[in-house]
Amino acid sequence: MGGRAGKGFMTGALLPPVLCLCAWIGAADQPHGNKAVITVSVLSNDPPPCALPLVSSDETGADTVTFQAVFGRPVAPTFTADTVELTGSLSGAVRVGGTDPAYTVLVDLDNPDSDGTVGIRVRGGAVFDREGNVCAAQLSPECHVFNWRGFIEEPADFRAYSGDTLLLRARPDCGAASLSRQWRRNTAQKALENGPASPEWEIPAAVPADSGEYWCEAGYDGRTHHTRRAQVAVAEPLRIARQPQDITATAGGACVLSILAEGGHPPIEYRWMKNGLPIGNADKPALELGPLSATDTGLYAVEVTDSHTGAVLSDSATLTVLPGVPAAHLPGLLLTALVLALLGARTRRRVR
Structure with missing residues (x-):
């Protein structure tokens, strides 16, 4: 086209500096002096x-990591799994789905048990739109893969006394922040009851009110993992509330x-001792002795222990x-006691 135009003609100088395809119909060819109709297709030169x-979480333990590839203009059929490269320390197979120009990119990790990073990149010069504009190389954020391998340390059963410090630990085998x-x-x-988030x-x-069942829940990648349940028992310190008392008894009694x-x-155990030496089968709170003899005279004590310390x-x-x-002397003693009792009775009658 020239720099001049007839009635109803639009010159290329008035359009943006892009490739224009124009169809012009002169006004003279139109009945009733209608204006010319111009059809313009604008083709971009920009990539x-x-x-x-990244669609998956920044940190995940999944075997497949999901990304999106969203283009500003249709690029089919040039965008395929072959035009996607992986970045990071992990390798895998790429699958592409979705509908042009918005694609889903799936990376199936070669070794799902390995920790590391993975991202995607559009290979430079491999993807272009319908006008032939080449998409520049692009990089995705990298996904950090941390596998869940359970707990290295779990809370242990615990017994303590009032005033002691309780300390329970849970350490997962997973490096995810x-x-x-x-x-x-x-x-x-x-x-x-809820405890600390630590x-x-x-x-x-x-x-003692702290006695109960304790466990820790670790949340990661949309899942909750539980430690074993530790049984914690807190008791008052063992003490003797009533001591054994001195006794004087008669032989034969x-x-x-x-x-x-x-x-x-519990259980509470007892061990009685005489003069510092254990007494056989004396393992109850009460020690019964009899019939007594002079050899039973001595010092008696008991050691009390519980099932902890x-x-x-x-x-x-x-x-x-x-x-x-x-x-042999009992009959004589009884007779003497009887005589004394009778004499006492006569004496009382005389006094009256």
């Missing part, structure tokens, strides 16, 4: 824009030494066994 967002933790417990009253749960001065123990972790030793109680009356 088609491209975005490669996005991994969350939440401690929970069921108390003795079966009430669910790798440890420390209770500086435990009390019987006696009972006893104590009262409180606190501790509690152990206390009672005070010593003295048992004194006095000589009894020989059986």
Whole structure:
């Protein structure tokens, strides 16, 4: 076309500097002096824009990582799995789906158990639009792959006494920074309670009400993983609430030494001793002795232990066994007692 135009003609100088295909119909050919009609197709010389967002989480343990490839203009059929390159430390197979110009790119990892990074890149010079404009090479964000391998450390069963410090730990075998933790417990009253959102749960001065079932929940990549449930028991320290008492008894008779123990972790065990030496089969809170003899005289004490680390030793109680009356002398003694009783009765009558 020239720089001049007839009636109704638009010159190329008035259009943007792009390739124009024009069809012109002169006004003289139109009835009633209608204006000319011009059809213009504008073809861009710019590379088609491209975005490669990461669809999967920034950190994941999945075997397949998902991206998108979104172009500003149609690029079919040039965009295929062959035009996608991988970045990062992990390798895999690429699959492409979706509808032009918005595609889904799936990367199936070759070794799903390996940790590392993976991203995608559109190979430079391989993708172009319908006008032949080549898409520049583009890079996606990289996805960090951390596999979940369970827990390296889990909370252990714990027994303690009032005032002790409780410390429970949970350490996952996973390096993801996005991994969350939440401690929970069921108390003795079966009430669910939340603890700290941290790798440890420390209770500086435990009390019996802290007894219960403890566990940690680790959240990662849309899943929740639970540690074992640790049984925690807190008891009052073992102590002797009532000490054994001194006893004086007569030979041939019987006696009972006893104590009262409180606190501790059951079962509670007892071991009675005489003069510092254990007494066989004396493993109850009460020690029954009889028939007594002079050889039973001595110092008696009991050691009390629980099923954890509690152990206390009672005070010593003295048992004194006095000589009894020989059986051969009993009839004479009874006769003497009877005579004295009769004399006492006569004396009372005279006084009256």
